[in-house]
Amino acid sequence: MYFVLSICFFCILADGYDLGIYGAVLPSLLDYQPWGLTAAQAGAIGSYALFGMLFGAVSIGAITDFFGRKWTLIICVTVFSLTMIACAVATSPEMFGLFRFIGGIGLGGVIPTASALAIEYSPTNRRSLNYALMFSGYSFGTVLGAILAIFLLESFGWRLMFWIGALPLLLIPIMIKLLPESVDFLLSRNRDKEAEVICKRYQMDISFFREQKKKSEQTAGKDKKSIKGLFTKEYFRATLFIWLTYVMGFYLVYGLNTWLPQIMRESGYSLNSSLSFLLVMNLTAGIGAMLASFIADRFGSKRVIGVSYFLAAIAAFFLTLGAPPIAVTYLLVGIAGFGAVGSTQILNAFVTKYYPAQSRATALGFGLGIGRIGAISGPILVGFLLSLNVDLLWSFYTFVIAGIIATIGIILVPNKKDEIV
Template identity: 55%
Template sequence: MEPSIDALNQELKNLSTSSNKRMTWLVFAICWFSIFTEGYDLGIYGAVLPALLDDKQWSLTAIQAGAIGSYALVGMILGAVIIGTLTDLIGRKGSLIICISLFSITMALCAMAPNPELFGFYRFIGGIGLGGVVPTATALTIEYSPAKRKSFIYALMYTGYSIGGVAGAILAIFLLQEHGWRFLFYFGFLPILVVPIIIRFLPESIIFLRSKNRYAAAEEIINRYGLSMEEIKDNEDSGDYKNQEKKKLQSVTNLFKRENVRSTLLFWITFFMGFLMIYGLNTWLPKIMRESGYPMGSSLAFLVALNAFAAIGPVLAGVIADRWGAKRVISISFFLASISIILLSIKFSIVLLFILVGIAGFGSYGGVILMNSYIQTFYPADNHATALGWAHGFGRIGAVCGPLLGGLLISWNVDLSWYFYIFSISGLLGTVCILFLREKA
């Protein structure tokens, strides 16, 4: 006989918190690794892009290369919908396992692809898996984090994305010329080896189990890990979790009320510009710097700097935002990114260029990640998920446009400075949009 919900709630309050801390870091570690593998998967394409364009067997044009860079991002948009729906059916743990397995297998298939058409197709399918990783890992991390540390632990978890990009660029520096680009894609298959560990140790979402009336399964996880789940229970929005489906239409309508529509559109444009800047630079920065006269190793080192500072950006920006306010910090972050990118068009010393690239990574990533938490404090509680989901959906269009735009600029043989002008304008527009936002919805 399953325990009553009242009995379970009382048990949640009485359990100790020490095991809960251990569980927080176990879930954090698994989710961080998941984000890390996504960062490697997406970042490695920009790292190997110069080699792909030099591959005489494929004879890729810049437009084709830009389009292939966008295929994974298109898949991510579709994956966010598909995996989001699947999560409601099988839970967050199962969805994360499927996502990691899917993009790991497609990375191996990319390494074996005989032509650019199949390579692009595999990137698209892998993107579907990638699209479900961030929302699933984010939900699990936040659920198993203490209330006072949720934002910090989330920001720390998301550093995995940038560090994954750093790992890809460093491997490319040492292995690309000797072993070729296919070898680096085989590395992207290795995360599948961690799937058995995830199956064994990652707990299912307590919120998901309770929403499906699976109280016995929830109690089994609580007893196994000795959890204190009072804070996790708060995430159920005071029992409204089961009724969220009924509220979705109303939540969407609220975004476009007369008093909210301007802020909603400004958030969308900011996410669009931020994603365009991030994915455009990640895809084309090594190629642009190589065209500027730097050798392959130095060009990839710029990608390392971009992602290394991007890993620091969200954490430091979050700490500063607690004192200065998110709106001010986001606008400063985007502005710094915009200024540093446009200065890259000037021939400075190599050290100063690395610093400017680092500031660009710091500002662009820090601003976008902080936007995720800012938008949830901006709107009422019952609009959080809808506001973030729609803003991200529109922003992903910018992510798709970034690689395509770089390919178009190369095909038009424009002056290299224009790459930096375009991405700088994106950061500047994001800054302006944030400044025109109201203080609250």
């Protein structure tokens, strides 16, 4: 179990680094004279990877339900790592943007695939905790990018940061040789002998997986398999409001991760100080999500998610009220990070528990994919506002609105009978 969680953690860490590094290098890209990027152009390029993730999350999330998790994850990690090399040697903004889009397809497939593996290899009473531990890699990947940028960016330039993003290629041989396939997937394809070998190797009780399969078949029925299961009478309303929550939550996550360093730089902070806000935001998100997962396992993820998004909205609002002391600013940025990034991590775990096993990866894949609408809008809208020289406060006002709508969205998701999710 812990080996699978570790592999998934490093894959998610690489995912977080590759997405977060764009926000860290954005001030340098805007200063890069050969390209002469405007804020609007930089915002558009920032959305290209997210466009790719939209395709990756929707298509690969569904494909894994039919073809397995292991090889899907390996291919995705390989694709986005190779495109990081391509970005490092790009000779034009157009080439750079194209490679970010292609890499985004691979990035979009990592989260639903790794999430399904992590959930399936975790005991039921530790799923939220183990998932939060695994998915904290996203925040720590962004934190790693911010730390490396603070020490290396001014001296070595932005291209080195993308070369570093190719290091996950070293993980591929280990994944090919040692990463097990999903037991649930093998049993669903009647590959019982392979499933038994994996369970014996990892000292797991295969009867648990068989019982889960039997229970899912009894409760889900034919109409609740894969994509159809998202739109049955029981799940239709939940699917719509979960999607709304994803859209607004991702607007917060990617809007802040892309533009926070540049916004703080334009507010008068130095480059390294601006990057430190990005570091604090994601470090708080990673630690906060693990802490919140303890509460979620006892009292339900839905309550924790609603409170977290509301805190993000409040923190963003207080950042608009003048120039608070630096310590208060760091505190508010940290709360915003936990509320935006951290609660989205718990939302992923909530979705995997909310839907039946047959639709689990598909539900998460579609949720993440639809959420890319907000993810794409964040970098573009904030970049557009900055290019118009609109007061910086309006960028934070959009985050306030997104946080409030996300809170309302998760509240309106129906509760499941006799079940804490």
